[in-house]
Amino acid sequence: MAEPSVKPTPLLKDELDIVIPTIRNLDFLEMWRPFFQSYHLIIVQDGDPSKTIRVPEGFDYELYNRNDINRILGPKASCISFKDSACRCFGFMVSKKKYIFTIDDDCFVAKDPSGKEINALEQHIKNLLSPSTPTFFNTLYDPYREGADFVRGYPFSLREGVITAVSHGLWLNIPDYDAPTQLVKPLERNTRYVDAVLTIPKGTLFPMCGMNLGFQRELIGPAMYFGLMGDGQPIGRYDDMWAGWCVKVICDHLGYGVKTGLPYIWHSKASNPFVNLKKEYNGIFWQEEAIPFFQSVSLPKDCTTVQKCYIELSKQVKEKLGKVDPYFNKLADAMVTWIEAWNELNSAEGNTVKLPAKGAAK
Amino acid sequence: MSHSNINVKDDEIDIVIGALCSDLTSFMNDWRPVFSRFHLIIVKDPDLKEELQIPEGFNVDVYTKTDIDRLVGSSSILFYGYSCRYFGFLVSRKKYIVSIDDDCTPAKDKDGSLVDIVAQHVTNLTTPATPFFFNTLYDPYRKGADFVRGYPFSLRNGVQCALSCGLWLNLADYDAPTQALKPELKNSRYVDAVLTVPARTLMPLSGINIAFDRELVGPALFPALRLAGEGKLRWETMEDIWSGMCAKVVCDHLGFGVKSGLPYVWRTERGNAVDSLRKEWEGVKLMEEVVPFFQTLRLKRTTVKAEDCVVEVAKEVKEHLGKVDPVFGRAAEAMVDWVRLWRAVGSSSS
Numbered sequence: 150m151a152e153p154s155v156k157p158t159p160l161l162k163d164e165l166d167i168v169i170p171t172i173r174n175l176d177f178l179e180m181w182r183p184f185f186q187s188y189h190l191i192i193v194q195d196g197d198p199s200k201t202i203r204v205p206e207g208f209d210y211e212l213y214n215r216n217d218i219n220r221i222l223g224p225k226a227s228c229i230s231f232k233d234s235a236c237r238c239f240g241f242m243v244s245k246k247k248y249i250f251t252i253d254d255d256c257f258v259a260k261d262p263s264g265k266e267i268n269a270l271e272q273h274i275k276n277l278l279s280p281s282t283p284t285f286f287n288t289l290y291d292p293y294r295e296g297a298d299f300v301r302g303y304p305f306s307l308r309e310g311v312i313t314a315v316s317h318g319l320w321l322n323i324p325d326y327d328a329p330t331q332l333v334k335p336l337e338r339n340t341r342y343v344d345a346v347l348t349i350p351k352g353t354l355f356p357m358c359g360m361n362l363g364f365q366r367e368l369i370g371p372a373m374y375f376g377l378m379g380d381g382q383p384i385g386r387y388d389d390m391w392a393g394w395c396v397k398v399i400c401d402h403l404g405y406g407v408k409t410g411l412p413y414i415w416h417s418k419a420s421n422p423f424v425n426l427k428k429e430y431n432g433i434f435w436q437e438e439a440i441p442f443f444q445s446v447s448l449p450k451d452c453t454t455v456q457k458c459y460i461e462l463s464k465q466v467k468e469k470l471g472k473v474d475p476y477f478n479k480l481a482d483a484m485v486t487w488i489e490a491w492n493e494l495n496s497a498e499g500n501t502v503k504l505p506a507k508g509a510a511k
Numbered sequence: 512m513s514h515s516n517i518n519v520k521d522d523e524i525d526i527v528i529g530a531l532c533s534d535l536t537s538f539m540n541d542w543r544p545v546f547s548r549f550h551l552i553i554v555k556d557p558d559l560k561e562e563l564q565i566p567e568g569f570n571v572d573v574y575t576k577t578d579i580d581r582l583v584g585s586s587s588i589l590f591y592g593y594s595c596r597y598f599g600f601l602v603s604r605k606k607y608i609v610s611i612d613d614d615c616t617p618a619k620d621k622d623g624s625l626v627d628i629v630a631q632h633v634t635n636l637t638t639p640a641t642p643f644f645f646n647t648l649y650d651p652y653r654k655g656a657d658f659v660r661g662y663p664f665s666l667r668n669g670v671q672c673a674l675s676c677g678l679w680l681n682l683a684d685y686d687a688p689t690q691a692l693k694p695e696l697k698n699s700r701y702v703d704a705v706l707t708v709p710a711r712t713l714m715p716l717s718g719i720n721i722a723f724d725r726e727l728v729g730p731a732l733f734p735a736l737r738l739a740g741e742g743k744l745r746w747e748t749m750e751d752i753w754s755g756m757c758a759k760v761v762c763d764h765l766g767f768g769v770k771s772g773l774p775y776v777w778r779t780e781r782g783n784a785v786d787s788l789r790k791e792w793e794g795v796k797l798m799e800e801v802v803p804f805f806q807t808l809r810l811k812r813t814t815v816k817a818e819d820c821v822v823e824v825a826k827e828v829k830e831h832l833g834k835v836d837p838v839f840g841r842a843a844e845a846m847v848d849w850v851r852l853w854r855a856v857g858s859s860s861s
Contacts, residue, residue, distance in 0.1 A: 298683075307802070353644070386660065
């Protein structure tokens with residue numbers, strides 16, 4: 150059967166930034182070069198700012214270390230995590246682009262079942278540029294993909310879908326398991342390529358992994374705060390989870406869609422499960438409180454912008470989760486600080502506040 | 512890849528086929544490797560005039576118009592066309608039912624092996640469902656998968672799965688307008704996943720390839736919504752879509768799960784979508800009325816049995832949708848009748 154001619158996916162090279170948190174090196178970019186070279190990179194260097202992170206030749210980038218973060222945000226820098234990949238959200242804040250793709254430095258190009266290398270960025274763009282269908286489940290998954298459509302019984306009035314705010318990709322090889330699961334199944338690898346993109350239905354939460362994630366910054370950026378993790382904090386490895394629960398609640402409220410599935414990347418590094426267990430320990434208990442909280446959150450109708458929704462969420466976090474642990478009071482305050490910083494940096498005046506960062510043009 | 516389920520015995524399963532086609536020879540022979548171990552219930556469409564042709568070597572009970580008339584008596588329920596299979600659900604005495612349309616043949620998976628739909632459906636039904644939180648690696652109980660980081664531990668036991676909805680390669684279950692617009696559109700994508708449809712999320716249940724736990728939700732799958740122009744092609748029906756919406760609401764209310772995805776069947780050409788467009792249009796219009804109703808439908812906390820849920824849904828349908836179109840009033844009546852029938856005839860098991 151001849152494939153109908155498919156329009157090429159727009160590159161969006163002037164509308165998309167790639168945000169990469171790193172503490173070690175960016176060697177992995179060599180493998181991504183064919184797919185990433187046209188794009189501007191925002192590197193967020195975690196850890197020791199005196200260390201120099203080498204960026205492979207030929208990439209157009211800006212790089213921020215902890216000193217830059219402190220200088221740019223001043224006292225508000227307290228909301229950005231240290232010694233945790235959660236610091237990546239600083240990159241979201243300083244970006245000026247419409248879309249963001251964020252990827253971890255231990256994620257490589259995966260191959261699809263035919264052996265072809267997967268351009269993960271292109272798939273994220275496809276996901277973000279086509280609608281989502283959160284209000285009714287399509288059993289053939291994404292109806293906008295070539296070779297698929299809405300099934301019989303799918304209401305026609307819902308077939309326009311809604312705008313897609315988030316594209317959540319997956320991982321082959323090392324799966325994103327929590328520490329207890331890693332300890333029980335240290336050898337399990339994800340070898341199953343599931344050829345699907347689907348919309349996570351409205352009203353349903355999910356664990357959002359930050360390793361391979363695309364989103365429309367102009368739509369949902371202010372909600373992509375990765376919380377207080379790492380150094381000096383009682384919790385780690387829940388940064389993307391926290392962002393995901395907030396993002397999903399707000400997307401549901403504002404009528405935006407969240408997709409999950411393709412693209413796959415190849416996750417190469419298995420982190421140490423004992424280290425992870427220490428980081429996750431509090432999270433395992435606290436999420437039992439946090440999940441029911443997010444499942445029952447209701448945002449008032451007058452929360453018509455992401456920022457308003459987020460501030461309202463922070464109030465409810467303080468009110469309802471503050472009693473679980475004082476950490477949540479701190480987190481709620483940090484959520485407000487984040488929004489204040491976001492608004493400052495992203496207002497018309499804010500664009501001139503940002504100091505020029507180190508970086509080589511192509 | 513499905514693995515054989517050692518906990519479920521063959522004699523706990525019924526395969527129910529509604530025969531809209533009189534010559535079932537090639538159908539049965541195609542499915543012999545999968546079906547021959549099991550008891551089959553074949554219900555002949557009462558409209559079908561010719562004798563059924565069924566090859567040897569199967570453990571099968573056939574039911575015809577005579578049986579239906581004798582057992583059902585006078586009822587507002589019509590068992591014509593695709594609805595004939597529900598009679599099979601009624602008389603079955605097994606825990607698990609697998610039911611497919613008679614225009615399906617076995618599909619091949621990505622390794623080229625024949626898909627054993629019974630094994631996969633039974634695996635789906637006998638492993639928990641996870642309707643309260645989405646697992647991004649899909650079914651966590653499949654070999655090689657698990658719950659991902661961030662999945663709350665208290666939700667990892669899951670709930671019982673009551674309904675398993677399979678998919679179709681080649682001719683997918685599209686409606687007539689879609690298939691008429693895109694006559695070359697065939698489903699060639701084998702998606703290697705089973706996933707739980709989240710609680711309170713509605714979906715179109717396609718009757719082409721389903722399985723369910725009859726003990727848990729038997730009463731919630733019924734023939735009730737009959738289009739004025741209902742025909743003998745899937746494009747010309749909505750009975751399964753209607754039943755499925757009710758079944759999903761009932762499952763959500765009772766805390767049971769609904770899975771969708773594997774197994775696939777291969778579906779062959781039959782009929783012309785353009786011809787069906789006239790009849791299908793009615794069903795498409797009706798769905799617009801139906802969705803908002805089901806999305807807000809909540810059952811009373813005190814309703815704890817599937818059959819009582821159906822009666823309550825019927826009452827709500829009559830009250831809120833009855834005035835929209837008489838077809839809904841008739842559907843509500845048929846649902847009540849179905850429960851009466853179920854209580855009289857269907858509620859015992861072996």
